[in-house]
Amino acid sequence: MTVERGVSWGRPEPLPPHGVVVHSDAEARAVVEAHRRRDEPVPPLGLLGGDLCRTLGGSGDAARLRSSEAMSFPVDLGAALVDGRLHWFVAHLLARRSWWHGRIVAAMNAEWLGDWDLGPRAHPNDGLLDISDADLSLGDRLKARRRVHTGAHLPHPGIRTQRAPAWSDELSPPLDVWLDGQKVGRASRVAVRVEPDALTVVV
Structure with a gap:
């Protein structure tokens, strides 16, 4: 539950x-x-x-x-269809070609991506993924990069955000897709969804 x-x-x-x-x-x-x-x-x-x-x-x-x-x-566990192939992730999905230009999509089950508080509202057991979707100017990227360590990059008018149990979109041009820090390939379509209460973890 x-x-x-x-x-x-x-x-x-x-x-x-x-x-x-x-x-x-x-x-x-x-x-x-x-x-x-x-x-x-x-x-x-x-x-x-x-x-x-x-x-x-x-x-x-x-x-x-x-x-x-x-x-x-x-x-919760994230499930991702990457150009039709099913994968899973525990913390996050990231789709990008570069940090400095082009579209960037993040689907966060965890709050953190390394030292970045990329999903400040994300909770790994709320049945939702925190989705951020952006294609910012270089200047806005620099500003966001300075603020992302504390989660202060959000809200931002150029970053579309939503909290949802599922999300999908076409990636044009295709983007490299990373799951839990590992590149799984370049894709033109990604669909993600939450599997609630799918894991038990101990810390």
Whole structure:
């Protein structure tokens, strides 16, 4: 059940014996993809790094994951059709050719992209993705880059934003698509949707 405003979220619970420890969003995505493609349940993931881990306040302490201090959270999973091929992501999808020119699309399940607070309203268990879609002038890109570390780049009249369970669009010209920091190819169409409560993660 997705989180509601004012309702506590997560519970004290260590990573179970069959859980898998991952050090990055890319490692988490690899575990998800491997199990989904075999049509198997995804095991709980112990997060030691990555943007989803940071969003959840993870410490990167491996010993904590198996201790009484560990916190377990249900989180949403992003599903992405990239030119018709299905992928999954735990933290974010990014479509771009360059940071400095052309269109940039971000679909955020986590709040962070590295040191950038790219999805300041994103929550990994609200059943929504935070979508930003922009093609800014160089001057506006420089201004946004200075502010994105704190999430102050939003709102911006040149950045279209929405919070939605699904989104799709044509990418013309085609853009490189990155899932959890890994490039999966260049695409002319992308569709994303949320799978609520699809994962259990521990920090």
